[in-house]
Amino acid sequence: MERRRFALAAALAISGSLAVACGGNGGTGGGTGTAAKPVIGVDYPRSDTDFWNSYISYVPKFAGELGSEIKTTNSQNDVAKLTSNVQTLVGQGVKSVVMAPQDTAAVAPTLQQLEGKKIPAVLVDTRPDTGNAYMVVRADNRAYGEKACRFLGEKLKGSGKVVMLEGDLASINGRDRTEAFNDCMKQNYPGIKVFGEATNWDGAVASQKLSTVLTANPDVKGVYMQSSFALAGTLQVLKQRDLLVPPGDPKHVFVVSNDGIPQELKDIAAGNIDATVSQPADLYAKFALSYAKAAIEGKTFQPGETDHDSTIIQVRPGLLEDQLSAPLVTADGGTYGGIPSLKHDDKSLWGNNLS
Secondary structure, eight states: OOGGGGGHHHHTSTTHHHHHHHHHGGGOOOOOOOOSSOOEEEOOOEEESSSHHHHHHHHHHHHHHHEEEEEEEEOOOOOOOOOHHHHHHHEEEETEEEEEOSTTTTTHHHHHHHTTTTEEEESSSSOOOSOOSSSSEEEEEEOOOOHHHHHHHHHHTEEEEEEEEETTTTTTHHHHHHHHHHHHHHHHHHEEEEEEEEHHHHHHHHHHHHHHHHHTTTTTTTTESSSSGGGHHHHHHHHHOOOOOOTTTTTTTTEEEEEOOOHHHHHHHSSSSOEEOOOOOHHHHHHHHHHHHHHTTOOOOEEOOOSSOOOOEEEEETEEOOOOOOOOOEEOOOOOTTEEEETOOOOSSGGGTOO
């Protein structure tokens, strides 16, 4: 993919070029000038999933490429801790803050405090329900649900039963993925019954609920996990029920995940799961830090196409979102319900390049 070959280091050598790196036709420049090493605060949302641990590993790498100093905290999926961490970062003199609040409603007061102090906030992965931010760096989460729906709909030939292991509906991500999956099924595959199970992004809860549904409905033929948090538990439940069999076996349950971590790609190759949507952990880190640095420099952006294979949209006045690309990944790289996919061993996938 073109975005993988994007020469960020070269771009930084050109005055004002960060606007190009971040915003395509959206950058207006006009920076006021900053110190050689702007200090950016980064709050990691959690460190109990492979996806977020991958993101954490990318942050210092891209901070180094940008020539930025970072101060880091970890809010461990606790909005109260996030609030405290942001106050700590502000006290350490950061000039912008990157965060990924998992509770997108409760983060509003923290955003208000930062806005009052004129410290720009960049949000990663999640969009605040209310409040302003300099930029949201995210993929189109409704597209995640749509892609999973199309894949399962085609595999089940439009009929049968599937379980959707939802994230947390307190999160815009959980709501987007859930609503899009349900809408797509109703519109395109009305013969498929969906069992929606809220899990609060908790693997143990997901396993228990999947097991309960399978007990009452042993003819379930598909599972959509809204995140890889449920991967290990889902495979364990299927194995216990003698359903973890190759795709060609009539007992096979088609599984779609979401994240694109290395283990998912290995499981697709092994035939344990069938697809995932690759959420770009590397680009989340890269462009979140790029926008944070741009904010310190006083640059601004407008809605439109970027030159890193994404689109900036205006969610509402005071809030822009850069929607990064997140491809469907399958065993064969085929097209499902009109959705093209990448093959699991495609070298452009971050999950195949994590060192």
